[in-house]
Structures are given as C-alpha cells and as structure tokens.
Amino acid sequence: MKFILMMSGARTGVDQYRAWSPSDRDKHSAHLTRLNQELKESGEFVATQPLAGPDEATIVRAGKDGAPITDGVFPETKEFLLGYWIVDVENAQRACEIAARLSAGPGPGGIPTNMPIEVRQIMTGRGDELIAEAAKPERRRPL
Amino acid sequence: MKYMLLMSGAKSAFHDYANWTKEDLQANMAFMRAFSKELKDAGVYVSSEGLAFPDQAKLVRAGAHGEPMTDGVFPESKEFLAGFWIVDVESAEQAHNIAARLSGAPGPGGTRGAMPVEVRRLVERPAEQPR
Numbered sequence: 001m002k003f004i005l006m007m008s009g010a011r012t013g014v015d016q017y018r019a020w021s022p023s024d025r026d027k028h029s030a031h032l033t034r035l036n037q038e039l040k041e042s043g044e045f046v047a048t049q050p051l052a053g054p055d056e057a058t059i060v061r062a063g064k065d066g067a068p069i070t071d072g073v074f075p076e077t078k079e080f081l082l083g084y085w086i087v088d089v090e091n092a093q094r095a096c097e098i099a100a101r102l103s104a105g106p107g108p109g110g111i112p113t114n115m116p117i118e119v120r121q122i123m124t125g126r127g128d129e130l131i132a133e134a135a136k137p138e139r140r141r142p143l
Numbered sequence: 144m145k146y147m148l149l150m151s152g153a154k155s156a157f158h159d160y161a162n163w164t165k166e167d168l169q170a171n172m173a174f175m176r177a178f179s180k181e182l183k184d185a186g187v188y189v190s191s192e193g194l195a196f197p198d199q200a201k202l203v204r205a206g207a208h209g210e211p212m213t214d215g216v217f218p219e220s221k222e223f224l225a226g227f228w229i230v231d232v233e234s235a236e237q238a239h240n241i242a243a244r245l246s247g248a249p250g251p252g253g254t255r256g257a258m259p260v261e262v263r264r265l266v267e268r269p270a271e272q273p274r
Contacts, residue, residue, distance in 0.1 A: 050268075051264070051266065060242035060261075061259055066247050066255070079221075121195040
C-alpha cells in the first residue's frame with residue numbers, strides 16, 4: 001500500500017524554520033537523510049520532495065475562456081505543503097510509524113519538532129475504485 | 144523547472160464530488176486521464192498521484208518516546224489534498240496555463256469547472272548517486 005506523508009505549515013512556521021541556526025538545520029537534515037536511507041534499505045522508499053517556500057505559491061483558476069486567473073493572496077492561517085514522502089508499506093500502521101519518525105526530527109537545541117504529519121493513502125491508477133467508493137450510500141447522505 | 148499542481152478541498156467538497164452522478168464522475172476521471180496523456184505527449188509530465196478520500200486521513204506526531212500519536216480530527220475548514228501533478232516546464236507561466244486546464248476539468252453536467260489549483264515550485268536537488 002502506498003501512502004503519502006505530508007509536512008505542512010503556515011507561513012509563521014516557515015519563518016521560524018528559516019531562523020534556525022545552520023547547525024540545527026544540519027542536524028534536522030541528517031535525521032531525514034538517515035531515515036531516507038533506512039527506507040531505501042527496507043524497500044519502502046518511493047519518493048521524497050521538498051517544495052519551494054509559500055511566498056512563491058500561486059492559486060490558478062480557469063477563467064470563462066479557459067485562460068488562467070492567478071491569485072497569490074492566501075489567508076494567514078493557510079497551511080502550505082512544505083515537503084512529502086511517498087512510502088510503499090505493509091499497512092497504515094507502518095505508515096504512521098514512519099510519520100512519527102519524521103515528526104521526531106530534531107528542532108532547535110535538538111528538541112524534537114513534534115510536527116504534525118498528515119498520512120493519506122494513495123489511489124493512483126485506481127480511479128474505478130474511487131468512483132465505486134464515491135457511490136457508497138453513506139457518502140451520499142447529507143453532511 | 145519543476146512545478147507541483149495541487150488539487151485540494153474541504154471535506155464538504157469531497158462530499159459534493161461523491162454526490163455527482165456516475166456519468167459525471169466517469170467524465171471527470173476520463174478528463175484527468177486525457178490530461179495526463181496530453182502532458183506526457185507534450186514532454187512535460189513528471190508524475191501524478193490521486194489520494195483516497197480524507198475520511199481515513201491521520202495526523203501523526205511523535206510521542207515522548209518517538210511512538211506515533213495519531214489523531215483523525217481536523218478543523219472543518221481543513222483543506223485536504225485530492226491529487227497532484229508534477230510538470231517540468233520552461234516557466235511559471237507555462238505551469239499556470241497547465242493549471243488552468245486542470246482547473247477547467249468538467250463538473251456536473253459536463254460544465255467547465257473553475258476549481259482552484261495551487262501551483263508550487265519544487266526544490267530540485269542533484270540526483271542521488273545510485274549505490
């Protein structure tokens with residue numbers, strides 16, 4: 001089963017991270033590199049990718065003629081994806097264990113960040129299952 | 144330059160989607176497949192992923208001993224990722240044009256949608272050396 005583990009944060013969190021000392025950042029990076037290595041050795045690693053900062057983020061919508069309408073204004077509280085890992089694991093519990101390892105990454109002074117990591121199953125190539133899932137009666141009840 | 148195009152929505156948006164007719168869902172899914180093929184033909188496709196409905200979404204934090212502490216309660220307004228595409232293009236403008244195509248994916252009754260697509264540049268690193 002494939003899962004995506006997502007690290008997100010509001011702009012304030014990103015600003016805090018940017019203020020970390022180089023040595024704190026190096027320790028955090030080393031933690032992540034070690035984890036990536038372990039996941040490669042266990043055969044669970046699929047991909048990881050950092051994103052550029054939210055200051056460059058843009059929202060695009062199709063206009064009436066299909067042309068892009070862009071917007072760069074976001075609510076202060078908006079959570080931006082900062083990076084993700086994709087892992088191929090036995091079950092959801094294992095995906096959560098790996099997410100906890102990410103969350104335990106050292107922050108300033110070596111104290112774990114305890115950052116929340118969102119864990120979601122990947123359904124790529126299973127569109128028909130997704131449609132079947134959407135059609136379940138319990139999904140069609142009013143919210 | 145690589146860009147990630149993210150489709151997200153609150154739980155209510157997923158609920159609305161689940162209430163589309165089967166035909167509308169299939170038409171939307173067919174558009175997504177054709178869209179990926181179009182990107183592949185244009186040589187800009189890198190990857191794409193679709194995520195499961197957010198009901199099973201978990202938020203995980205490390206506990207005092209590094210153990211996973213999971214939580215499945217999210218604020219009502221929380222935006223969940225539904226899927227994403229990664230494209231390798233010449234400019235941000237090209238990424239925006241592609242995002243607009245995705246934004247216009249057909250909705251109920253085949254009408255052109257205008258869903259917001261978040262466009263984010265990816266940090267590219269040197270390829271890892273194979274061991």
